[in-house]
Amino acid sequence: MGTVSVESNAKINIGLNVLEKLENGYHRLEMIMVPINLYDRLEIKFSGELGELIISSNKKDIPTGKENIIYKIYNEFYKKIGIKKEKIEVNLIKNIPSQAGLGGGSSDGAFFLKELNCYYKNILKEEELLEIGLKIGADIPFFIINKPALVKGIGEKIEVINIIKNFDIILIKPDFGVSTKLAYENVLEQDNMKISNIKKIIKGLKNDNLKLIVDNIENNLQQNMYKKSKDIRDFEKKLKDILDVRFNMSGSGSCYYILARKDKSKNIELKLKKEFPSYFININEII
Ligand SMILES: C[C@@](CO)(OP(=O)(O)O)[C@H](O)COP(=O)(O)OP(=O)(O)OC[C@H]1O[C@@H](n2ccc(N)nc2=O)[C@H](O)[C@@H]1O
Numbered sequence: 001m002g003t004v005s006v007e008s009n010a011k012i013n014i015g016l017n018v019l020e021k022l023e024n025g026y027h028r029l030e031m032i033m034v035p036i037n038l039y040d041r042l043e044i045k046f047s048g049e050l051g052e053l054i055i056s057s058n059k060k061d062i063p064t065g066k067e068n069i070i071y072k073i074y075n076e077f078y079k080k081i082g083i084k085k086e087k088i089e090v091n092l093i094k095n096i097p098s099q100a101g102l103g104g105g106s107s108d109g110a111f112f113l114k115e116l117n118c119y120y121k122n123i124l125k126e127e128e129l130l131e132i133g134l135k136i137g138a139d140i141p142f143f144i145i146n147k148p149a150l151v152k153g154i155g156e157k158i159e160v161i162n163i164i165k166n167f168d169i170i171l172i173k174p175d176f177g178v179s180t181k182l183a184y185e186n187v188l189e190q191d192n193m194k195i196s197n198i199k200k201i202i203k204g205l206k207n208d209n210l211k212l213i214v215d216n217i218e219n220n221l222q223q224n225m226y227k228k229s230k231d232i233r234d235f236e237k238k239l240k241d242i243l244d245v246r247f248n249m250s251g252s253g254s255c256y257y258i259l260a261r262k263d264k265s266k267n268i269e270l271k272l273k274k275e276f277p278s279y280f281i282n283i284n285e286i287i
């Protein structure tokens with residue numbers, strides 16, 4: 001019984017290598033993922049009586065039925081613990097852009113799962129939560145751990161890394177989204193794909209060497225989408241014309257980010273706001 005309010009944060013991928021395609025159609029990856037201070041909010045009301053999940057949201061383009069990741073988590077959780085479902089109302093305040101490569105849906109799902117488990121007195125262990133998460137979305141396990149990490153497998157092998165968080169993350173997003181499925185399609189058939197040197201990125205993160213990080217970031221899904229999508233090519237050209245710093249796509253996009261020291265990020269923000277006011281999202285940090 002009662003209502004809780006939970007913030008679910010976004011993430012960015014700092015480097016993303018697609019290594020091989022697996023039997024189940026998913027791809028084996030090697031990437032760095034970091035949680036950032038950009039949040040959705042879940043207002044969760046436990047009724048104390050049997051029933052179903054009712055989702056409402058401030059954003060009309062978000063599904064509020066069984067398509068919502070939160071609904072999938074709800075069904076899977078009760079199936080796992082083997083008790084009748086409780087009527088729960090979730091009001092989802094979306095602030096993380098959708099189809100952006102920021103993990104918004106996956107994060108909502110992961111934080112709802114952690115809250116459900118907490119409501120049932122931590123009936124499931126972390127590895128059981130990770131198992132449920134992975135069944136529903138490859139990015140969900142990361143948000144259950146929710147720390148800077150080297151992530152492998154399809155997204156389930158998570159090795160937390162201690163890093164120095166001493167730079168800003170400037171987020172920019174065009175006015176279109178990217179389907180994750182499309183970003184993965186034929187990615188391994190592209191030739192001269194540049195890959196991230198993940199070891200050097202980790203070294204840069206551990207030693208606060210921003211140049212070493214930035215110089216070694218590549219994203220295979222970005223390169224795949226660049227080949228497939230004129231919209232992506234046009235967007236990158238616009239950024240290249242006004243920026244003299246590297247920018248990279250997060251995950252399957254369409255959000256891009258620039259990593260910059262705090263004394264530089266304000267100037268970049270002003271330049272972006274002047275040239276493309278609708279693209280600028282925020283200056284964020286790793287949390
Ligand atoms: C690309 C990444 C990088 O962090 O994040 P986003 O850009 O979505 O935030 C993730 O791999 C996305 O994870 P997630 O968004 O949970 O993917 P899912 O819903 O599980 O899968 C959507 C589709 O993406 C493809 N997929 C996803 C993960 C993976 N390792 N290999 C894949 O091939 C599959 O075609 C799958 O059907």
Ligand SMILES: Nc1ncnc2c1ncn2[C@@H]1O[C@H](COP(=O)(O)OP(=O)(O)O)[C@@H](O)[C@H]1O
Pocket residue numbers: 061062063067068069070092097098099100101102103104105106108109178180252253254
């Ligand atoms: N809680 C949710 N928040 C956002 N999108 C959701 C949610 N549940 C399901 N979706 C669907 O998942 C798709 C991808 O959402 P999202 O995870 O935000 O993108 P990305 O995986 O690129 O970060 C959206 O098109 C949306 O229809």
